[in-house]
Amino acid sequence: MRYEVVVTQEAENDLKEIFDWYESQRIGLGHDFLLQVDAGFCLIERNPNLFVEQYKRVRRYLVKRFPYTVFYRIEGENVVVLAVVFAGRDPEWIKKRACR
Numbered sequence: 001m002r003y004e005v006v007v008t009q010e011a012e013n014d015l016k017e018i019f020d021w022y023e024s025q026r027i028g029l030g031h032d033f034l035l036q037v038d039a040g041f042c043l044i045e046r047n048p049n050l051f052v053e054q055y056k057r058v059r060r061y062l063v064k065r066f067p068y069t070v071f072y073r074i075e076g077e078n079v080v081v082l083a084v085v086f087a088g089r090d091p092e093w094i095k096k097r098a099c100r
Contacts, residue, residue, distance in 0.1 A: 001077070002045055002046060003044070003045050003046075003048055003074070003077055003078060003079045004045070004077060004078050004079070005041045005044060005045055005072075005078075005079050005081060006078045006079065006080050006081065007081045008080060008081060008082055008083075010082070010083060010097075011070075011081040011082060011083055011084050014083055014084040014085065015034070015037065015084055018030075018033060018068065018084065019031075019033060019034060032065070033063070033066050033068075036063050036064050036065055036066055037063055037068075037070065037084065039064070040061045040063055040064070040070055041070075041081075043061070044061060044070075044072060044079050045079065048072070048074050048079045049074070054071065054098070055095055055098055055099050056099065057073050057074070058071055058072070058073050058082065058098045058099060059071070059072055059073070059074070060072075062087065063084075067086060067087045067088065068084055068085065068086060068087060069084070069085055069086075069087045069094075070083075070084050071083045071084075071085070071094070071097075071098040082097070082098050083097050083098050085097070
């Protein structure tokens with residue numbers, strides 16, 4: 001079974017903010033970041049249970065080459081991306097954001 005990735009507005013805002021920051025550091029780096037996130041989404045679509053459950057029903061995927069984590073929840077045939085955050089962020093903040 002293949003799942004559909006659905007990105008929440010908050011997670012979309014996270015991605016835009018991270019993209020803009022990386023682009024301000026070096027042109028093209030934001031694009032590289034999004035490619036790695038997209039590769040992760042492809043893995044999640046095929047097997048969302050592959051990644052560890054961090055909080056109640058909330059799983060996490062560590063973005064390759066970048067210090068960011070994608071938090072998502074499986075809801076029926078959808079994988080709902082809740083947040084994309086800096087991996088070093090305060091775990092309590094992440095938990096509150098991801099578990100709303």
